[in-house]
Amino acid sequence: MIDNQEVSPIRIAKDLVGSNRIVLEATTLGLGEILMLLRALEAASITQVDFLYAEPEGYTKKPPLSQSDSAQDSYELTTNRNFCGINGFNHQLDSQSDATHIFFLGFEADRVKNALAHREDALSEKYRLLPIVGIPAFRTGWESKSIKPHLNLFESHGITQSRIHYCAADSVREAFLTLWDIFEPLNTTPQQQVFVSPLGTKPHTIATALFLIDTKKAHAPVSLFYDHPVRMNKRSFGETLWHHIQVQRSGS
Numbered sequence: 001m002i003d004n005q006e007v008s009p010i011r012i013a014k015d016l017v018g019s020n021r022i023v024l025e026a027t028t029l030g031l032g033e034i035l036m037l038l039r040a041l042e043a044a045s046i047t048q049v050d051f052l053y054a055e056p057e058g059y060t061k062k063p064p065l066s067q068s069d070s071a072q073d074s075y076e077l078t079t080n081r082n083f084c085g086i087n088g089f090n091h092q093l094d095s096q097s098d099a100t101h102i103f104f105l106g107f108e109a110d111r112v113k114n115a116l117a118h119r120e121d122a123l124s125e126k127y128r129l130l131p132i133v134g135i136p137a138f139r140t141g142w143e144s145k146s147i148k149p150h151l152n153l154f155e156s157h158g159i160t161q162s163r164i165h166y167c168a169a170d171s172v173r174e175a176f177l178t179l180w181d182i183f184e185p186l187n188t189t190p191q192q193q194v195f196v197s198p199l200g201t202k203p204h205t206i207a208t209a210l211f212l213i214d215t216k217k218a219h220a221p222v223s224l225f226y227d228h229p230v231r232m233n234k235r236s237f238g239e240t241l242w243h244h245i246q247v248q249r250s251g252s
Contacts, residue, residue, distance in 0.1 A: 003205055005220065007240055009036050009037075009040040009043055009130060010040075010134065012036070012037065012040035012044075012189045013040045013041075013044040014044075015232075016041065016046060017043040017044050018039060019044065019049040019123070020046065020048065021046065021050065022041055022046055022048075022049050022050070022109035023049075023050040023051075023052065024037060024049060024050070024051050024052070025052050025053070026051045026052065026053045026055045026202060026206070027052075027053040027202075030069075030228065031086075031198060031205050031208065031209060031224075031226055032086055032204075032226075032228065034205065034206060034209045035086060035089065035209045035212065035213070035224075037243050038076075038209055038213055039088075039213065041214065041249075047248060047249045048246070048247070048248055048249070049096055049126060049249070050244060050245065050246050050247070051202075051206055051243075051244070051245040051247065051249050052242060052243070052244055052245075053202050053241055053242070053243055053245075054241075054243075055138060055239070055240050055241045055242070055243060056059065056236035056238055056239060056240070057236075057238025057239060057240050058236065058238060059107065059147070059236050060232075060234055060236065061074065062074040063170075074149065077078070078108065078111070078229030078230060078231055078232060079229065079230050081176070082227060082228055083114070083115065083118050083225065083226065083227045083228075084226075084228065085223070085224065086094070086226070089216065089220060089222075089223060090224065091193065091222075091223040092235050093119070093193065093194060093195075093235040094234045095121075095126075096189070096191070097126070097191040097192065097193050098127075098128075098189065098191065098192050098193070099126065099127045099128070099192070099193040099194070100130060100182070100183065100186055100192065100193070100195070101115075101119070101127065101128070101129050101130065101194075101196075101225065102130045102132060102179065102182060102193050102194065102195070102196045102197070103115070103130070103131050103132065103196045103197045103199060104132045104134070104196075104198045104199055104200035104204040104205075104208070105131050105132065105133050105134070105146045105147070105173070105199060105200055106146060106191050106199045106200040106201070107145050107149065108199070109149035109150050109152075109153060109195065110114075111199045111227060111229070112150060112153055112197075112199065113153065114227060115197055115199075115225060115227065116129075116153075116157070123157070126164075129157055129159055129163070130163055130164075130182060131150065131154070131159060131163070131164050131165070132164075132165045132167060132175070132200070132204070133146055133147060133164060133165070133166050134146060134166075134168065134169025134170075134172075134179060134200055134201055134204065135166045135167075135168070135169070136168055136169065137169045137239070139171055140167050142169070143169075146200070152182065155229075158183055159234070165178055165182065167204075167251060168203075169200070169201045169203065169204070170201065170203055170221055170243065171203055172206045172207045172210070172245050172247065173177065173207075175203055175204045175206075175207030175208070176207040176210055176211055178195070179181040179207065179208070179211045180211070183211075183215070183220075183222065187220060192221065193221050193223070194220075194221060194222045194223070195222075195223050195224070195225040196208055196211070196212065196222065196224055196225065197224075197225045197226060197227075198226065199227075202220070202243075204227060206245065206247075208224075210247065212224055228233075
């Protein structure tokens with residue numbers, strides 16, 4: 001939205017023509033906004049983009065239901081989750097094809113549960129789940145906040161240690177390369193579909209957006225599967241560091 005009017009990447013690109021570098025303050029930007037802006041930068045032949053975002057001191061824990069409740073490390077950071085596609089990055093699941101679904105994990109296991117509920121009819125040996133965990137985490141101990149809530153899901157869906165991938169929670173580059181490391185062997189398999197759900201950190205979201213744009217240009221069978229959540233009020237508190245990420249893109 002610009003001046004309360006919906007705009008397309010092409011319209012934004014026209015406003016950016018002549019610029020060499022763009023800085024985006026991405027703390028509150030969602031995946032859809034990041035994707036649209038990156039497409040606009042590409043259309044305007046802008047090859048350098050800088051992302052700035054603030055790292056909070058912490059996240060608000062979900063109140064325990066009772067004194068005996070062990071939910072002290074349970075989080076409810078988003079609501080109104082609705083899985084739907086983004087134009088240009090959405091392919092229908094073909095039940096006759098093999099599929100690999102890549103998840104970047106965050107603190108909220110319910111988001112993965114919701115995703116799998118939407119895929120309930122497709123879950124089979126032909127539909128493989130690959131989690132990516134942010135290790136090292138932003139803070140010591142935060143990796144357990146991503147892993148522990150998902151352990152039951154791992155067990156119920158037969159996700160073994162060999163299927164779990166890792167990359168630094170604060171690195172766009174590592175996340176981007178991890179996606180390509182997973183995807184390249186799959187791309188040699190006929191009728192293989194790949195779905196990506198970035199439910200983790202801001203760098204993982206940015207990396208997913210870059211990966212989706214690159215695979216779209218290559219006409220690869222890669223789709224976004226995302227729930228477009230609404231952030232809860234007071235989901236985080238404090239502010240510790242500002243992060244600066246420089247991304248250099250090749251020219252079109």
